[in-house]
Amino acid sequence: MSVIKAVIFDMDGVIIDSEPFWKQAEFDVFSSLRVIVSEEFTPITQTMTTAEVADFWFKKYPWENVSLKEVEERVISRVIELIETNSCAILGIKGFIERLKAQGLKIGVATNSPYRIIPSALQKVDVYELIDVISSAEFEEKGKPDPAIYLSTAQKLAVAPSECIVVEDSHSGMLAAKKAGMKVVAFSNGQQHRTFELADFTLSHFSASIDFLLN
Numbered sequence: 001m002s003v004i005k006a007v008i009f010d011m012d013g014v015i016i017d018s019e020p021f022w023k024q025a026e027f028d029v030f031s032s033l034r035v036i037v038s039e040e041f042t043p044i045t046q047t048m049t050t051a052e053v054a055d056f057w058f059k060k061y062p063w064e065n066v067s068l069k070e071v072e073e074r075v076i077s078r079v080i081e082l083i084e085t086n087s088c089a090i091l092g093i094k095g096f097i098e099r100l101k102a103q104g105l106k107i108g109v110a111t112n113s114p115y116r117i118i119p120s121a122l123q124k125v126d127v128y129e130l131i132d133v134i135s136s137a138e139f140e141e142k143g144k145p146d147p148a149i150y151l152s153t154a155q156k157l158a159v160a161p162s163e164c165i166v167v168e169d170s171h172s173g174m175l176a177a178k179k180a181g182m183k184v185v186a187f188s189n190g191q192q193h194r195t196f197e198l199a200d201f202t203l204s205h206f207s208a209s210i211d212f213l214l215n
Helices: 019-032 039-045 048-059 070-086 093-102 115-124 148-157 172-180
Strands: 008-009 106-109 133-136 164-168 183-187 201-204
Touching: 008 048, 008 148, 019 070, 039 048, 070 133, 093 106, 106 115, 106 148, 106 164, 115 133, 133 183, 148 164, 164 172, 172 183
Parallel strands: 008 106, 008 164, 106 133, 164 183, 183 201
Antiparallel strands: none
16 A cells, blocks of 8 residues: 555635635626526536636627637636635635645645636635645646546656545546545535545544544
8 A cells, every 4th residue: 555645635615615706706707798607507617627617608608709718817817806805715724734744745736727826725825835736727638527637746746646645525526536546535624414435535624633644
């Protein structure tokens, strides 16, 4: 059994509670383009990259005179604005990462979010200086559930995939980590009703001991 040398965190819903901001930003931007943003498509769009979401809505409600790239950038800018003006840290995350660092573990962040958002989010939560490697699916051919982002992060951390544990809150993220050959910690954020069949461990809050990661 490989010794764990690195812990890789998803960002949205794990480090920062930004999912409401994404919903708000997408509603604001797409509604301004006369898109009828419906909740029925949320299970589909919430696993997409920002570029994929823009393309999804454009195909349903084509707009004129604004490029997909410009729309994507508007959504990103709105999310950053919401992050910077609201409290959104997941409770206990900074102390949890500090305890991992104190044990000599490397720390990575691997997210489907565009790279431009990541520094703002990590600085807001005051963990930016604790992170060794940041990866965005923006620079991969495919986002999660494709394993590419986790394989890239392990390579940048200079550790084998089998030496990594991933902390995720979504099925697509856990699937990506499993495909990459990594162990998975499902973060439930206190939601007892949630089940995670792909996970090796479940973590309900970040005040928990890190001992289970080290053994």
